[in-house]
Amino acid sequence: MTIAISMVRRTPFFGKMFNVDTSTGLEEINAWPALMIMASFIWLAVSLLLGIALPATQILELDSSLFYTAMTAHGAAMAFPFIFQLMVGVGLHRIGGCVGKPVTGILVPGFFWFMNIGGILFTIAILMGLKISYAVMYPLPVVGIQTGQWSMTSLIIGFSGIALILVSVIVLYPVQIIKMLFFDKQREELLLSPRSLKDPGMLGMAMAAFVLLIMGAPLLTVASAVLLYLYNILPFAWIAWAADPTVFQFVFYIFAHNLMEAMAIMIISAVYATLPLYLADGTRKLYSDRIASLALWILLVTSVTSFFHHFFTMYPALPSALAYHGNIMSYGTAIGAALTIFTISATIWKHGIRAEPGLMAVLMGFVLYILDGASAIITSNISWSFQLHGTMWQAGHTMAVLVAVSMMWIGVLIHHYPVITGRVIDKASGNWFVTLYTIGAIGAGTAFLAAGAAGMPRRFASWNQEGWMVYGYLILIFGIILTLSFVVLFINLNKSKEVASAVPSGPSSMPAE
Amino acid sequence: MQEFIYQSGWGAFTVLLLMQIPFILFFLFVVFRQGSKKPSPSPTIDTSITRLKNIWMVAVVTIFVVINVVSIKYFPSVVEAQAEASGLEIHPVNVTAESWSYDISQTEFKVGQTVRFTAKSTDTVHGFGLYHPTGKILFTMMLIPGIGDASLVHTFKDSGTYKIRCLEYCGASHHEMSDELVVTASSN
Numbered sequence: 001m002t003i004a005i006s007m008v009r010r011t012p013f014f015g016k017m018f019n020v021d022t023s024t025g026l027e028e029i030n031a032w033p034a035l036m037i038m039a040s041f042i043w044l045a046v047s048l049l050l051g052i053a054l055p056a057t058q059i060l061e062l063d064s065s066l067f068y069t070a071m072t073a074h075g076a077a078m079a080f081p082f083i084f085q086l087m088v089g090v091g092l093h094r095i096g097g098c099v100g101k102p103v104t105g106i107l108v109p110g111f112f113w114f115m116n117i118g119g120i121l122f123t124i125a126i127l128m129g130l131k132i133s134y135a136v137m138y139p140l141p142v143v144g145i146q147t148g149q150w151s152m153t154s155l156i157i158g159f160s161g162i163a164l165i166l167v168s169v170i171v172l173y174p175v176q177i178i179k180m181l182f183f184d185k186q187r188e189e190l191l192l193s194p195r196s197l198k199d200p201g202m203l204g205m206a207m208a209a210f211v212l213l214i215m216g217a218p219l220l221t222v223a224s225a226v227l228l229y230l231y232n233i234l235p236f237a238w239i240a241w242a243a244d245p246t247v248f249q250f251v252f253y254i255f256a257h258n259l260m261e262a263m264a265i266m267i268i269s270a271v272y273a274t275l276p277l278y279l280a281d282g283t284r285k286l287y288s289d290r291i292a293s294l295a296l297w298i299l300l301v302t303s304v305t306s307f308f309h310h311f312f313t314m315y316p317a318l319p320s321a322l323a324y325h326g327n328i329m330s331y332g333t334a335i336g337a338a339l340t341i342f343t344i345s346a347t348i349w350k351h352g353i354r355a356e357p358g359l360m361a362v363l364m365g366f367v368l369y370i371l372d373g374a375s376a377i378i379t380s381n382i383s384w385s386f387q388l389h390g391t392m393w394q395a396g397h398t399m400a401v402l403v404a405v406s407m408m409w410i411g412v413l414i415h416h417y418p419v420i421t422g423r424v425i426d427k428a429s430g431n432w433f434v435t436l437y438t439i440g441a442i443g444a445g446t447a448f449l450a451a452g453a454a455g456m457p458r459r460f461a462s463w464n465q466e467g468w469m470v471y472g473y474l475i476l477i478f479g480i481i482l483t484l485s486f487v488v489l490f491i492n493l494n495k496s497k498e499v500a501s502a503v504p505s506g507p508s509s510m511p512a513e
Numbered sequence: 514m515q516e517f518i519y520q521s522g523w524g525a526f527t528v529l530l531l532m533q534i535p536f537i538l539f540f541l542f543v544v545f546r547q548g549s550k551k552p553s554p555s556p557t558i559d560t561s562i563t564r565l566k567n568i569w570m571v572a573v574v575t576i577f578v579v580i581n582v583v584s585i586k587y588f589p590s591v592v593e594a595q596a597e598a599s600g601l602e603i604h605p606v607n608v609t610a611e612s613w614s615y616d617i618s619q620t621e622f623k624v625g626q627t628v629r630f631t632a633k634s635t636d637t638v639h640g641f642g643l644y645h646p647t648g649k650i651l652f653t654m655m656l657i658p659g660i661g662d663a664s665l666v667h668t669f670k671d672s673g674t675y676k677i678r679c680l681e682y683c684g685a686s687h688h689e690m691s692d693e694l695v696v697t698a699s700s701n
Contacts, residue, residue: 137638137683139637149685246657314657316661349547352547354548367541370540371536374532375529387520390680391522454648460682
């Protein structure tokens, strides 16, 4: 805990944003989350630059290897060390305050070190030439060695990094959540806003933990077997079952798809918890907890097997029955989303809201999430999948869901920021962040989807054909707007004022949760 | 119209906008209208909201069912079954993909010819995306080595040079993995 606080304080620029408030005695729920959130923002800064580099390399007609390097590094940094780590940091702080249990022990620092060392190792491998995209595209990593695209050393370093990240995501984080929710001893002084698992604002956190643990276990098993072979610990004959491309592709998408769904369930749960705190009439209740929980259960049940939509275009190698099942289940998730739209809209309509930057970030993130959900169900229809799979539509969907989830988590972070740091951000500047982010995200997302509709392939270093470059310019312009929004946020966090000096009524105005 | 909606990327994009635009207008209206005033809870609001909930959920389910039921006739399995049932001659074309080229058993066709593309990859994951001479994507297949062949029946409707592109990232020269098919006007 002391190490975490010390590391935050010693980090230039980013450390100032998340300097932990030690006057409240809440360091046990603030220290490690603050360090994780700060680290995630450092990864974000790197991945933003890499994201801008992607269209820039195409517009400037630079070498294609630069595009593929930036593509792999951008995806790798954005998906796990930024968004997942941000989610874990804010999420653990939330749970700690809701159940009155400390965010300490072996698992918490374990997550931090595994995630960040893993991210650094993967980045080193990418710089050594390993260009496999964040989706790994197995068996490309092995084929790349056979065709002289990268070295075995880079593969071993890269896979070691990926393995550390997977352990942190699939084991350490979910087990920590389960430990806090079901086992650790509650401490009164850490209990800020009591919540039980009957509350939809907490239910989703438990659901997501079990989804990650159960749906990630097959990938962890396969990846471990492959890694043990690469380390020369096991002979190939022992791990041949795991090296089969079909096995790897299926366990990867069973995990990757459900990872996204788990992240969605977790953030929708956090939205259900945050929205009532900003209701104008002080009700502090959702329109209906029952409908909110029903939406989460529908999302959970339907999302588990909807991953088959990733394989529609293998027809007939993917049996039609599984394809139809994936199609139907994907639309089932949209039923859950429709119920969520209803609950959030009805709550706002009935009670009104105080339009603070934190809540507006949450709500605009929710808008982005639903807009992306529409693109997701379109491509989850078997007929459309044959026109859209492998195009920029898919890249746009992936980007949009991550951008939406991160916007909502940043909103939740802004809400919790005074409790973690004892400071508040500037409201006007916060609103500028939300506005720029929303414009950038919707613009970039739509440009990606239009590019996909035009047939532009994803992960493809040759945009200057068939008139596709216009989408490249649009992606660059809106990408810069998105980046600017983060510049505004970084400045705002750096200039945040102490609660006592910013709010006349003092700490009583701080969020209860 | 149905063919445009279900057989082109822009058709999908149109349906997407029809879903997105009403939602964004409605939700922003709710947020910004209710963000500027302080209402108090009212039981009469509950009754009308419950009615709206039922209408909303029935509408959502109906739209989803219609979208998916109509799409069935464009499923590859259905297109293939219809072609076989109609007694059309289906020309078999075998495609083998490897980094970064295609080996295609036949590359010249006539307008109106119905072809069954059967494709596989011998090394890593590749794609087989067929583009109309106008640049519109007609279909794509994902080829995972070892899982079995992907297969799709297609009837060429227009003459010209059709481009084939790999749509699954496969390494340093992924963007150069392409080929062409030439379709000429039928002599009849």
